[in-house]
Amino acid sequence: xxxxxxxxxxxxxxxxxxxxxxxxxxxxxxxxxxxxxxxxxxxxxxxxxxxxxxxxxxxxxxxxxxxxxxxxxxxxxxxxxxxxxxxxxxxxxxxxxxxxxxxxxxxxxxxxxxxxxxxxxxxxxxxxxxxxxxxxxxxxxxxxxxxxxxxxxxxxxxxxxxxxxxxxxxxxxxxxxxxxxxxxxxxxxxxxxxxxxxxxxxxxxxxxxxxxxxxxxxxxxxxxxxxxxxxxxxxxxxxxxxxxxxxxxxxxxxxxxxxxxxxxxxxxxxxxxxxxxxxxxxxxxxxxxxxxxxxxxxx
Amino acid sequence: xxxxxxxxxxxxxxxxxxxxxxxxxxxxxxxxxxxxxxxxxxxxxxxxxxxxxxxxxxxxxxxxxxxxxxxxxxxxxxxxxxxxxxxxxxxxxxxxxxxxxxxxxxxxxxxxxxxxxxxxxxxxxxxxxxxxxxxxxxxxxxxxxxxxxxxxxxxxxxxxxxxxxxxxxxxxxxxxxxxxxxxxxxxxxxxxxxxxxxxxxxxxxxxxxxxxxxxxxxxxxxxxxxxxxxxxxxxxxxxxxxxxxxxxxxxxxxxxxxxxxxxxxxxxxxxxxxxxxxxxxxxxxxxxxxxxxxxxxxxxxxxxxxxxxxxxxxxxxxxxxxxxxxxxxxxxxxxxxxxxxxxxxxxxxxxxxxxxxxxxxxxxxxxxxxxxxxxxxxxxx
Numbered sequence: 001x002x003x004x005x006x007x008x009x010x011x012x013x014x015x016x017x018x019x020x021x022x023x024x025x026x027x028x029x030x031x032x033x034x035x036x037x038x039x040x041x042x043x044x045x046x047x048x049x050x051x052x053x054x055x056x057x058x059x060x061x062x063x064x065x066x067x068x069x070x071x072x073x074x075x076x077x078x079x080x081x082x083x084x085x086x087x088x089x090x091x092x093x094x095x096x097x098x099x100x101x102x103x104x105x106x107x108x109x110x111x112x113x114x115x116x117x118x119x120x121x122x123x124x125x126x127x128x129x130x131x132x133x134x135x136x137x138x139x140x141x142x143x144x145x146x147x148x149x150x151x152x153x154x155x156x157x158x159x160x161x162x163x164x165x166x167x168x169x170x171x172x173x174x175x176x177x178x179x180x181x182x183x184x185x186x187x188x189x190x191x192x193x194x195x196x197x198x199x200x201x202x203x204x205x206x207x208x209x210x211x212x213x214x215x216x217x218x219x220x221x222x223x224x225x226x227x228x229x230x231x232x233x234x235x236x237x238x239x240x241x242x243x244x245x246x247x248x249x250x251x252x253x254x255x256x257x258x259x260x261x262x263x264x265x266x267x268x269x270x271x272x273x274x275x276x277x278x279x280x281x282x283x284x285x286x287x288x289x290x291x292x293x294x295x296x297x298x299x
Numbered sequence: 300x301x302x303x304x305x306x307x308x309x310x311x312x313x314x315x316x317x318x319x320x321x322x323x324x325x326x327x328x329x330x331x332x333x334x335x336x337x338x339x340x341x342x343x344x345x346x347x348x349x350x351x352x353x354x355x356x357x358x359x360x361x362x363x364x365x366x367x368x369x370x371x372x373x374x375x376x377x378x379x380x381x382x383x384x385x386x387x388x389x390x391x392x393x394x395x396x397x398x399x400x401x402x403x404x405x406x407x408x409x410x411x412x413x414x415x416x417x418x419x420x421x422x423x424x425x426x427x428x429x430x431x432x433x434x435x436x437x438x439x440x441x442x443x444x445x446x447x448x449x450x451x452x453x454x455x456x457x458x459x460x461x462x463x464x465x466x467x468x469x470x471x472x473x474x475x476x477x478x479x480x481x482x483x484x485x486x487x488x489x490x491x492x493x494x495x496x497x498x499x500x501x502x503x504x505x506x507x508x509x510x511x512x513x514x515x516x517x518x519x520x521x522x523x524x525x526x527x528x529x530x531x532x533x534x535x536x537x538x539x540x541x542x543x544x545x546x547x548x549x550x551x552x553x554x555x556x557x558x559x560x561x562x563x564x565x566x567x568x569x570x571x572x573x574x575x576x577x578x579x580x581x582x583x584x585x586x587x588x589x590x591x592x593x594x595x596x597x598x599x600x601x602x603x604x605x606x607x608x609x610x611x612x613x614x615x616x617x618x619x620x621x622x623x624x625x626x627x628x629x630x631x632x633x634x635x636x637x638x639x640x641x642x643x644x645x646x647x648x649x650x651x652x653x654x655x656x657x658x659x660x661x662x663x664x665x666x667x668x669x670x671x672x673x674x675x676x677x678x679x680x
Contacts, residue, residue, distance in 0.1 A: 076515060098581070101483055101513035102405055106442040109410055114443060141611060141643040161558020166610045166642050167668070187557060190410050216558050219407045242561040245568040283566050285669055 001207035002131035002148075002181040003156065003198070004092060004120070009135050010066040012037040012057065012090070014081045015073040016048050024072065024096075024139050025051070031142040033135045036064040057088035070128070070137045071095040078124060079108045086116040093192070094137045095123035105190040112192070121192025127162040127184035130169075138184070145169045148178035153209035153298040155291060156202035157182040158195055160221065164214045164242060164284060171288030172212075177295050180208040187216060195225035203233050210236045210294050212287060213278070217243030217266050226272035236294045237278040240287035241266045300509045303346045305388040306523055307505025313519075314478040316471055316489075317501045321390025330371035331364050333389040339363060340392040343370045347382040348528075350423070355379045360392060382528075393503060398491035399460060400424055400435075401472060402506075403479040412440040412479070414472065416458040420491035446476040467500030468492065483513035532576070532599050539591035541578060548573025549679040551596035551605040551634065553589070555580050555614045563608045566668055572676030575602045580614070589622025594630050604678035606671060607638040609648075616640050616648025623662070624655045635678055636662045639671035 011028070015021035016038025026049060029035040037052050037060040044055030054060040057069065069085040071078060071093060078097040085093050105124060112119055122129060128138010132145040144166060148154040155177055159165040165184040172179055183198045185191050195213060202208045211233070215222040222241065229237065244266040270280045279294065281287030302310060308318040322333035323346070334341040345357030352358050357379050359370035367389065377384045398421035406413040417435045419427050427434055436458035440446050451472040455465045471492065479487040488506040495501060514520055529537065536543030542557070550572050554560035560579040567574050576599065580588050596605055609619050619640065626632070640648050649664060665671035 075512065099512045101516075102485065102510045103442070103480055103483055103513065106405055106410065106412065110441055110443045139643075144642060159558075161556060161562075163554070163556030163559035163610045164562055167559065167562070170610070170641055189405055189407050214558070216561060221407075224408065240562075242558045242565060245561075245564045245574070282569060283669065284562060285667065 001205050002134055003201040003205050003208070004181065004183065005068060005129055005131050005135040005137060007134040009068050009092070010034045010036045010064060011068045011070055011137055012039055012060045012064065012066045013070045013072065014039045014057065014085065015071065016040060016051065016053060017043050017046075018072065021072040022048055025070065027142070028070065028136050028138070031136040032133070033137060036066050057084050057090065061088050061090065066090065068092040068137065069094070071097065073097060075099040075101070079104045082108055082121060083111060086112055086119045091119050093119065093121045094126070094128050095121065095192070096126060096128060096138055097123070098125045100124050100188070102189045105188060109190045109192060122183065123186045123188070123192060125188040126186030126191070127165050129181065129183050131181045132179050140166060140169070140182070140184070144173055145182060146173040146176065146178050148180050148207060152178070152207065153295050154178040154180040154207055155295065156180045156198070156205065156208040156211045157214070158198040158202070158211065159184050159214035160187050160195070161214060161216050161242060162186070164240070167284045168212055168214055168288070171284055172291065175288060175292045177291065180205060195221055196228045199225060199228055199233055203235060208235065209298055210291060212291055213237060213239040213273075214284070214287070215239065215241045215269055217241070217269070218264050220264060222269040223272045226276040226278070229273070229276040229278060236298070238281060238287045238290040238294060239273050239278045240281045240284050241269045300511055300520075300523060300527060301348050302505075302507040302509065302523055303348065303386070303526065304344065304505055305346055305386070306526070307507035308388070308502070310482060310507055311478060311502055311505050314474050314482065316474045316478065317499065318505070319390040319393055319501070319503070321388055323386050323388050324371065325375070325386050327368055327371045327375065330387055330389050331367050334361065334364065334367045337389060337391040341367065341389050342392045343367060343374060344388045344390070345374045345377060345379060345384040346386040346388055347379050347384055349380045349382050352379060357384065393493060393501060394496050395493045395503070396496045397461065397464065397494040399464070399468065399493070400427070400490045401468070401475060401492050402486065402488035402490070403476055403484070404486050406439065409439050412442055414438040414440060414446070414454060414476075416454055416460070416472070418458060418460055424490060440476070442480070445480070446473060448473055461494070463498060464494040464500050467494070467498070471500055471502065483510045483517060484508060485510050532595060535598055536578070536595045539588070539595060541580060541588070541592055541595060543595060544577040545599070546574050546576050547601070548575045549601055549603040550675050551575045551599060551602040552608070553578050553580060553592045553596065553605065554608040555610065559608060559610055563606065563668070563672070566672040567606065567676060570669070570672050570676050572672070572679055575599050585618045586622035586625050589619050590626035590629060593623070593626040593632060597630050597632050597634070602634050604634050604675045605632070605636045606675035607636055608668060608671065609638070609640050609642070611642030611645055615643050616645040617651055620648035620651035624651065624657070627657060627661065632661070635660060637665060637671050637675040637678065638662065639665050639668055
């Protein structure tokens with residue numbers, strides 16, 4: 001088991017013929033992911049190192065039976081690509097595109113939940129998802145993920161920050177701790193998948209025995225996750241929040257400060273998580289070590 | 300990107316939101332010309348992105364050209380909480396019957412647009428939120444539906460805006476929402492939104508923050524970019540397209556990804572050092588970007604050591620290494636580099652650095668973030 005994706009997940013790459021799409025699509029395939037097709041308008045009938053390319057997602061899905069899509073197209077085109085995938089029957093969409101306007105993200109997210117409620121969007125602006133040994137969609141270097149063991153204990157990772165996701169995988173690998181699934185939800189204003197969505201799945205996944213969560217300053221996603229953990233998560237957790245010493249909020253003015261109601265500081269988030277029974281480290285390494293202690297207690 | 304008041308008003312005017320007649324001025328003579336055109340009496344307002352302008356003497360009423368000369372002369376060059384006034388906005392003075400508050404933002408928690416409307420305007424909205432939260436109407440708007448004229452009218456009624464102003468406020472809400480959405484704002488705020496004794500509703504101030512991700516579809520934003528106030532390091536960083544924020548410490552930081560950059564600052568701080576900057580070279584950074592980042596760090600006289608913390612995903616370790624080698628050939632770096640390189644193509648990257656013949660006094664490689672931070676902080680002492 002793993003969450004969201006596994007060895008049976010068939011994946012198309014929207015933007016496979018672009019530089020990033022080709023590089024990461026082929027890397028994902030080399031990792032063992034079932035990359036079954038690419039989609040680039042106007043390039044249907046060609047192929048990228050043996051992967052067939054279609055003009056649109058409908059054709060690609062019809063030909064391959066794919067259920068997941070890896071969207072790696074420029075910001076201007078990303079929202080349309082996501083909605084095209086959803087309309088064509090794709091149910092799991094990973095969008096790594098960075099720099100999508102917030103207004104587009106908000107509209108796309110709300111269109112998805114209204115018109116395509118069964119579709120899950122991961123990202124935008126996220127590193128993707130890896131179920132080690134089974135499926136890797138996105139830009140994570142697969143070799144830094146420790147394979148899970150049949151007996152466990154295995155750890156699930158959920159992170160808001162791209163590079164800190166790799167850091168978490170790396171810390172666990174150093175400690176020899178297996179990973180069930182690692183999900184990078186991305187740090188954009190309107191992420192398609194939240195901490196809570198992932199925590200719910202990890203809690204239900206028999207292959208996941210403990211969970212690491214990596215957050216950062218801003219917004220209130222971590223505080224909401226802490227409330228969810230208190231009520232619903234029985235698996236042990238460690239966490240790290242980036243940004244204790246970060247330069248104070250450049251972003252919002254007055255209105256933003258009220259929306260978050262004093263939430264958003266690293267300290268506030270750490271306190272909320274500790275209050276929910278999560279062991280919180282002061283840096284990624286410490287969060288990894290705390291997890292090692294948890295795992296030692298489980299095995 | 301935060302706009303000055305005058306830019307916000309000019310932006311509002313594009314969406315037909317009523318603002319006072321006026322113009323921006325950088326000299327006293329320009330201020331007088333602006334006042335003559337706007338019609339007396341006028342208000343001369345310091346253009347700085349900091350609160351408390353009025354208390355600092357940065358907002359003055361002038362009844363004639365002589366008074367404009369005096370006030371503009373005093374205000375231009377004035378220091379308001381560390382912000383030097385370079386421009387004044389001169390506008391026709393408005394009579395005020397009542398003051399309200401209106402804003403649109405994105406509520407990240409609810410993933411919807413949020414309207415905040417209050418009949419208690421003209422004061423800091425945080426203050427209202429604290430003392431009398433019931434006086435603020437909060438209304439979530441589904442971005443797919445948008446804000447209809449009927450919903451805007453209902454909001455005005457629900458916020459207990461007086462009868463005489465309800466329609467005027469509702470009209471402005473619809474226009475402000477269009478400005479917020481089509482204008483790609485992170486924040487569009489009017490405080491105060493005034494009712495004049497003559498019955499018109501009017502934006503007396505403008506606070507606008509633009510979403511820089513949407514710049515590609517707003518060529519008109521170029522003029523706003525020109526007035527963003529940055530220090531020399533930040534200017535250089537922007538020329539090179541880097542996410543950079545200057546700080547006061549001695550360890551120069553280069554990392555890929557905002558999260559890792561923040562984390563790097565934290566770890567440097569935990570081992571007793573202080574960061575000179577926040578610099579995220581982003582995903583997919585290549586040799587050119589890395590060389591540019593090093594040039595920016597090198598321009599900071601406070602930097603005693605440079606900590607490069609890269610964990611490759613899109614960013615490839617070999618590209619980062621090539622950039623460092625290239626930069627060392629191009630720039631005479633004053634401070635030694637400590638690097639921690641992991642992830643995509645990290646082995647190739649480490650080999651490139653090893654084989655480049657860089658002396659250890661200029662570059663050391665560490666295998667963990669913590670060790671690298673300790674080494675960088677030791678070099679900065």
